[in-house]
Each structure stands twice: as structure tokens, then as C-alpha cells.
Amino acid sequence: MKIHILLLLAALMMSSSVYSKQWLNISYVPKSETDAYLIERGVLDIFCPKDKQNQPVIIWFHGGGLRAGEKTLPQRLLNQGVCVVAPNYRLYPKIKAPGYIEDAASAVAWVFKNIENYGGDPGKIILSGHSAGGYLALMVGMDTQWLAKHNINVNRLAELVPFSGHTITHFTVRDERGIKGEQPIIDELAPLYHVRKDAPPITLITGDRELELLGRYEENAYFARMMKVNGHKATQIFELDGYGHNMVEPALPLLLNIAKKYE
Numbered sequence: 001m002k003i004h005i006l007l008l009l010a011a012l013m014m015s016s017s018v019y020s021k022q023w024l025n026i027s028y029v030p031k032s033e034t035d036a037y038l039i040e041r042g043v044l045d046i047f048c049p050k051d052k053q054n055q056p057v058i059i060w061f062h063g064g065g066l067r068a069g070e071k072t073l074p075q076r077l078l079n080q081g082v083c084v085v086a087p088n089y090r091l092y093p094k095i096k097a098p099g100y101i102e103d104a105a106s107a108v109a110w111v112f113k114n115i116e117n118y119g120g121d122p123g124k125i126i127l128s129g130h131s132a133g134g135y136l137a138l139m140v141g142m143d144t145q146w147l148a149k150h151n152i153n154v155n156r157l158a159e160l161v162p163f164s165g166h167t168i169t170h171f172t173v174r175d176e177r178g179i180k181g182e183q184p185i186i187d188e189l190a191p192l193y194h195v196r197k198d199a200p201p202i203t204l205i206t207g208d209r210e211l212e213l214l215g216r217y218e219e220n221a222y223f224a225r226m227m228k229v230n231g232h233k234a235t236q237i238f239e240l241d242g243y244g245h246n247m248v249e250p251a252l253p254l255l256l257n258i259a260k261k262y263e
Helices: 005-014 036-041 099-118 132-142 171-176 216-229 248-260
Strands: 020-027 043-049 055-061 083-087 120-130 159-163 202-207 235-240
Touching: 043 099, 055 099, 055 132, 055 248, 083 099, 099 120, 099 132, 120 132, 120 248, 132 159, 159 248, 202 216, 202 248, 216 235, 235 248
Parallel strands: 055 083, 055 120, 120 159, 159 202, 202 235
Antiparallel strands: 020 043, 043 083
């Protein structure tokens, strides 16, 4: 489904502003952990509406190709009456697959177990993020094993909303294995490998297919089709007309509208 910018700007103008309280650099790793790099990267920031409880929660994974990036949030997500959590995770080449997926799952598990203390509702958690962050959101939300290791049923997640995320095996994972970036792979480290009927609702958002990174829209469209073939009725895909891979800002109203359903 193609979305045009005027509709998105109208949605932005309708958004409400609610002051957010913040907690920074909270560790999500066990206190017994001794790995210095994991301790350094295993932190998250929390922004929740002041003096409110049971709020929807957006977990936003940053992009950077699994090689770079920091837990920086799009400013549009702040002060919108929802909780937002921004985790860091370990990066290649200091860590290889599936280390960054394990970190993402650990952060999500921590949120499930602790977000009530900050005003969020663990029954209203939405996984999102851009590019590599979208890939991590999909991997944690589609492959049931990662949260199961923390004794959490992945289907407790409210929704998955990846922004321009890989649904095939990530190019950094392929690079780790000496596979060229133009050769698509679908294996256990691809969200597509884990399509299933009982997954949480999914909204896929990409840039314009003619402006996006190589095949990014098409692999998301194939993922959406395979989810529907498997009987998943709550999958939708939006293509942002006129935007390439840097499509975060115009896509944020879609994410906020999803979150506000749970207010």
C-alpha cells in the first residue's frame, strides 16, 4: 500500500504532546555478567509519560547495519503519551550472529519484567526500529526461541512494526560468512524462515521500491505474502511514496497511531 506525504503530515499535526520522564543507561544484563563489552552495550533508555500507568510501550532498536549506531530515538516518539525504550546491543565485528539478536531479546525480556515500574504495560509492547533495528525486531518477534530462553512467550508482544528491515538473512550475517551482499539467503537467521500463523500483528513499512536499498521493499512484500499464505490475517505493508531508505520521519505517525490504539 503506497502512502503519500500529505496524509502523514496530517497525522503528525494531530499528535498530542505529553511530557515524558526519562531514565538513562539502565543495564539489562544480569549483575553476574563479567563480559566488559556486553556490560558496556547492554544498556537502555526509558521515556514514559509522567504520572501515568499502564501506557503502551514502543521498543525502538537503532539501525546501523549491525555494525554501528547508538540508542538514539527519533524525537517524534518522545512526549507523545506512550513509553519508549531504546536499547543498545553489541555490534559486529566485536560480536557475530546471533549475539546481537540475543542482546535484543534480553532487552525485550527486561522490559517485560520491569516496565511496570516506569509506567508501561507489559501487555502493550510494540517492537520497532529502523533497518538493522527492524531486522532485530522481526527476529525477536518471529523466532520464538529468543524470548523463550527468558521464559517469555513471544506472542505476548502486542505488535511488530519494523521500518525498512531485512526479512531475508541480514547482509552483515552474510558478510560474516563470506557471502556477497547481492546473494539473498533465507535461513534460520532470516525472519522469512520463521513465518507463522500465530505471530503478533505485523505492520511492515518501507521506502519507495525504486528508491530503497536493493530489494528491501520486495523482500518485505514477499514476507507479507508468505505470512498471509500461512494464515496470518494481521499483516500489512506500507510503501512510502517518494522516500528511500531514510524513511523514518514520515513513517513515525503510522507507528504512533498503532501505539495509541492501546491507550
